[in-house]
Amino acid sequence: MATTLQPVDAVLVGFGWTGAIMGQQLCDAGLNVVALERGPWRDTPTDFATGFAQDELRYMWRHHLFQNVSDDTITIRNKIDQEALPMRRLGSFLLGTGVGSGGVHWNGQIWRFLPTDFLTKSHNEKRYGKKAVSDYDMTLQDWGVTYDELEPHYDQFDKLCGTSGKAGNIRGRIQPGGNPFEGPRANEFPNPPMAQTYGPTLFGKAAAELGRHPFPHPTGNMSQAYTNPLGAQMGACTYCGFCEKFGCGNYSKASPQTTVLPYLLQKSNFTLKTESEVLRVDLTPDKKRATGVTYVNSAGEEFFQPAEMVILSAFVLQNVRLLLLSGIGKPYDPKSGEGVVGKHYAYQTMSSVNVFFDDKILNPFIGAGALATVIDDFNGDNFDHGGLGFIGGAYIAGMITGGRPIEMIYTPQGVPSWGMEWKHAAAKNYLRSFSLSVHGSCMSARGNYLDLDPTYRDVHGRPMLRMTFDFTQNDHKMSDYLTDRAAEIAKAMNPREIKPNRRSGSWSVTPYQTTHNTGGAIMGDNPKNSVVNKYLQSWDVPNLFSMGSGAFPQNAGYNPTGTVAALAYHAADAIKSQYLKAPGPLVRA
Amino acid sequence: MATKVNQQRRKLLIGSVAAGVAGAAVASIHDGELGAPPQTIRGAVPWKEGAADSPPGASGSGYRYFTATEAEFIEAAVARLIPNDSVGPGAVEANVPFFLDRQLAGPYGRGDHYYLGGPWPKGTPEQGYQSRFSPAQLYRAAVAAVDKYVAANLGAAAFAKLAAADQDKTLKGLESGDIKLEGGVDAKSFFTMLLQNTKEGYFSDPIYGGNKDMGAWKMIGFPGAHYNYKDWVSRHGEPVPFPPVGFKGRPGWTEG
Numbered sequence: 001m002a003t004t005l006q007p008v009d010a011v012l013v014g015f016g017w018t019g020a021i022m023g024q025q026l027c028d029a030g031l032n033v034v035a036l037e038r039g040p041w042r043d044t045p046t047d048f049a050t051g052f053a054q055d056e057l058r059y060m061w062r063h064h065l066f067q068n069v070s071d072d073t074i075t076i077r078n079k080i081d082q083e084a085l086p087m088r089r090l091g092s093f094l095l096g097t098g099v100g101s102g103g104v105h106w107n108g109q110i111w112r113f114l115p116t117d118f119l120t121k122s123h124n125e126k127r128y129g130k131k132a133v134s135d136y137d138m139t140l141q142d143w144g145v146t147y148d149e150l151e152p153h154y155d156q157f158d159k160l161c162g163t164s165g166k167a168g169n170i171r172g173r174i175q176p177g178g179n180p181f182e183g184p185r186a187n188e189f190p191n192p193p194m195a196q197t198y199g200p201t202l203f204g205k206a207a208a209e210l211g212r213h214p215f216p217h218p219t220g221n222m223s224q225a226y227t228n229p230l231g232a233q234m235g236a237c238t239y240c241g242f243c244e245k246f247g248c249g250n251y252s253k254a255s256p257q258t259t260v261l262p263y264l265l266q267k268s269n270f271t272l273k274t275e276s277e278v279l280r281v282d283l284t285p286d287k288k289r290a291t292g293v294t295y296v297n298s299a300g301e302e303f304f305q306p307a308e309m310v311i312l313s314a315f316v317l318q319n320v321r322l323l324l325l326s327g328i329g330k331p332y333d334p335k336s337g338e339g340v341v342g343k344h345y346a347y348q349t350m351s352s353v354n355v356f357f358d359d360k361i362l363n364p365f366i367g368a369g370a371l372a373t374v375i376d377d378f379n380g381d382n383f384d385h386g387g388l389g390f391i392g393g394a395y396i397a398g399m400i401t402g403g404r405p406i407e408m409i410y411t412p413q414g415v416p417s418w419g420m421e422w423k424h425a426a427a428k429n430y431l432r433s434f435s436l437s438v439h440g441s442c443m444s445a446r447g448n449y450l451d452l453d454p455t456y457r458d459v460h461g462r463p464m465l466r467m468t469f470d471f472t473q474n475d476h477k478m479s480d481y482l483t484d485r486a487a488e489i490a491k492a493m494n495p496r497e498i499k500p501n502r503r504s505g506s507w508s509v510t511p512y513q514t515t516h517n518t519g520g521a522i523m524g525d526n527p528k529n530s531v532v533n534k535y536l537q538s539w540d541v542p543n544l545f546s547m548g549s550g551a552f553p554q555n556a557g558y559n560p561t562g563t564v565a566a567l568a569y570h571a572a573d574a575i576k577s578q579y580l581k582a583p584g585p586l587v588r589a
Numbered sequence: 590m591a592t593k594v595n596q597q598r599r600k601l602l603i604g605s606v607a608a609g610v611a612g613a614a615v616a617s618i619h620d621g622e623l624g625a626p627p628q629t630i631r632g633a634v635p636w637k638e639g640a641a642d643s644p645p646g647a648s649g650s651g652y653r654y655f656t657a658t659e660a661e662f663i664e665a666a667v668a669r670l671i672p673n674d675s676v677g678p679g680a681v682e683a684n685v686p687f688f689l690d691r692q693l694a695g696p697y698g699r700g701d702h703y704y705l706g707g708p709w710p711k712g713t714p715e716q717g718y719q720s721r722f723s724p725a726q727l728y729r730a731a732v733a734a735v736d737k738y739v740a741a742n743l744g745a746a747a748f749a750k751l752a753a754a755d756q757d758k759t760l761k762g763l764e765s766g767d768i769k770l771e772g773g774v775d776a777k778s779f780f781t782m783l784l785q786n787t788k789e790g791y792f793s794d795p796i797y798g799g800n801k802d803m804g805a806w807k808m809i810g811f812p813g814a815h816y817n818y819k820d821w822v823s824r825h826g827e828p829v830p831f832p833p834v835g836f837k838g839r840p841g842w843t844e845g
Contacts, residue, residue, distance in 0.1 A: 040628075041625075052642075055836070062697060068701070068702050239818040265630065273629050273630070365812060365818070455708065505715075
């Protein structure tokens with residue numbers, strides 16, 4: 001029997017980036033806020049200090065900071081007619097847990113989506129016709145929010161993180177050295193770009209020779225010491241090469257710990273509870289209002305936390321699952337196309353090209369999470385797709401995040417993965433090779449969705465989330481075209497040889513790709529096509545807000561965190577300026 | 590035994606948290622596993638003295654998990670996966686079998702980060718690892734099954750007794766799945782795990798028992814757990830002259 005706790009103004013379910021942002025915003029507005037995080041407390045000096053942070057085995061391969069799937073995982077399949085089976089070990093994506101969650105072990109790659117990315121359906125339909133947006137069973141939608149509406153909130157996140165980069169478009173004026181394709185920014189980045197190592201520099205040179213427009217990757221790795229608007233201080237990055245999958249021991253990577261917590265935890269109206277997993281959102285009998293959440297802690301004690309407002313700020317897969325388990329919104333049915341919760345699950349379409357030199361030492365171990373030179377010439381609708389048979393695109397990055405040898409030894413085409421030949425190839429190529437990353441969009445499709453598994457249950461007896469997903473032909477064509485563009489740049493670098501790694505076959509759960517899972521709780525302009533409105537407010541339960549990449553109606557060719565954060569700030573703004581004065585729907589259906 | 594101690598400790602710790610002590614001086618179970626005590630944090634960033642989450646290195650000598658027969662198999666197999674020559678150490682010379690033994694004797698071997706609940710249909714290749722076996726169980730079952738296959742088909746007493754060329758042929762058969770094993774062992778799953786774990790032992794920090802004398806790092810030119818490369822970021826194409834360093838330092842630095 002659950003113990004009922006004192007009511008609060010808002011309860012946050014999950015404490016990663018969106019939990020930290022909403023906590024800070026709502027506490028500053030004077031609300032009494034409790035955050036429930038299912039994982040442990042973590043902080044820089046105790047949990048990823050420089051004395052032991054650079055540990056590839058423990059963090060990458062033994063999943064020390066990731067969700068432990070032993071008592072709760074998801075089930076997976078490629079197609080509706082297959083039997084979904086449990087993801088028995090993390091692979092394709094590396095789910096976070098604990099305070100800071102994925103915001104601790106991310107790379108710090110901070111992007112804004114293009115203005116046209118928010119109009120995926122209407123823009124592409126207008127330019128390329130109806131077929132282009134409905135081929136291959138695609139089910140695209142506009143977002144119901146525009147780039148211009150989000151720009152001030154992208155800016156807020158850049159200032160919070162101290163994003164290091166070079167603007168390419170300030171209020172419509174194209175800036176040399178930046179990304180000329182980006183949407184207009186109100187301001188230059190808070191910090192200058194990072195210094196580029198040899199590999200990214202060679203990439204930038206070759207790309208420019210081909211007429212592309214290279215620029216430094218915007219990054220939450222600090223190019224210099226920085227103090228953010230909340231007073232949190234960060235140090236300059238030392239390029240140790242252990243960012244993604246690792247915590248930063250040097251206070252150089254933006255995370256909830258380094259940017260928000262020192263400020264937020266001093267506030268008397270904020271409480272953070274760890275090892276506390278929310279089982280469901282509780283509703284009034286008419287299901288039109290959330291009364292709070294029920295959670296269980298690691299001691300097995302169950303509590304009911306009453307709240308005026310419930311903010312789902314866990315990762316997309318948990319948010320969608322909680323909506324389904326709590327009976328909020330109509331579940332999506334891929335056969336009829338009816339329902340909304342779980343629909344438009346999408347991912348990221350990744351490929352790469354390895355580049356091998358004989359005469360150049362690249363020192364790949366000198367790296368950082370977003371240390372790259374990038375081109376955006378073939379992303380979104382930055383190029384003419386006429387006659388290509390696909391929409392969307394990718395950025396191409398000459399990137400060196402590090403040279404961690406279990407994961408990042410590249411060997412040429414035809415070299416076996418073991419034996420003397422492999423060893424000699426590893427010894428010969430480690431210092432002289434790197435990889436171009438092709439970071440592609442992923443369009444939503446009728447058969448790609450999330451629902452509850454009929455067979456497998458977690459340690460609490462709840463159905464696991466079931467993921468049904470495969471890449472569409474649109475995404476395969478896009479990825480092939482983009483991989484060819486990357487290979488052109490690779491060849492222009494005059495290496496000894498290259499090895500393209502195409503996105504072929506069905507999606508597999510095993511090889512690491514990205515933790516950029518999106519959709520399932522999508523936003524839109526009316527309750528028939530979406531779960532939440534442009535302020536991430538549930539159409540069905542107006543005192544519930546669902547944060548995160550679950551709101552993406554399809555995924556663009558960029559890392560999602562910048563947009564996830566901008567959407568959270570946008571929601572917080574509407575809550576503070578409108579909702580608190582008159583609690584109720586912020587958009588009339 | 591360890592689990593029991595943790596549970597008792599957890600009960601004590603929960604008492605102090607339930608009493609509402611903000612940022613109480615509780616030592617979390619800092620092993621990244623499930624079930625650290627719940628904490629209520631309010632008023633300040635908690636600081637826990639002496640609670641750094643330092644890495645769990647390998648200790649002792651000899652094998653704890655492998656039987657003598659299994660050790661022979663493993664030593665023979667990893668010697669083919671990464672053979673020894675003047676370019677760099679082989680997996681045996683890098684102490685990979687010891688690394689594997691300690692990994693399988695510990696949380697990884699128990700499948701602490703695997704979901705192993707049923708039912709257990711085989712699934713498609715895209716659905717990844719689908720077995721009821723934890724890694725340690727899989728090794729145990731697979732080594733016996735491969736030796737049985739070798740005895741039945743190749744006329745040797747065990748894999749370890751085969752000539753190197755026949756060992757390679759057998760490993761290739763496991764890798765491709767052309768060799769079918771008995772005892773519910775999926776040959777490809779085992780090979781994939783063995784190869785991955787072998788590379789882990791070869792290239793991970795020496796505190797875990799492999800990568801002896803940082804020989805694998807020396808071979809490729811990886812300087813190890815270095816913290817600061819700022820002076821080298823813009824020195825394009827120059828070899829970085831640092832000898833490798835591990836968490837415990839390096840010979841000649843920390844010793845003597």
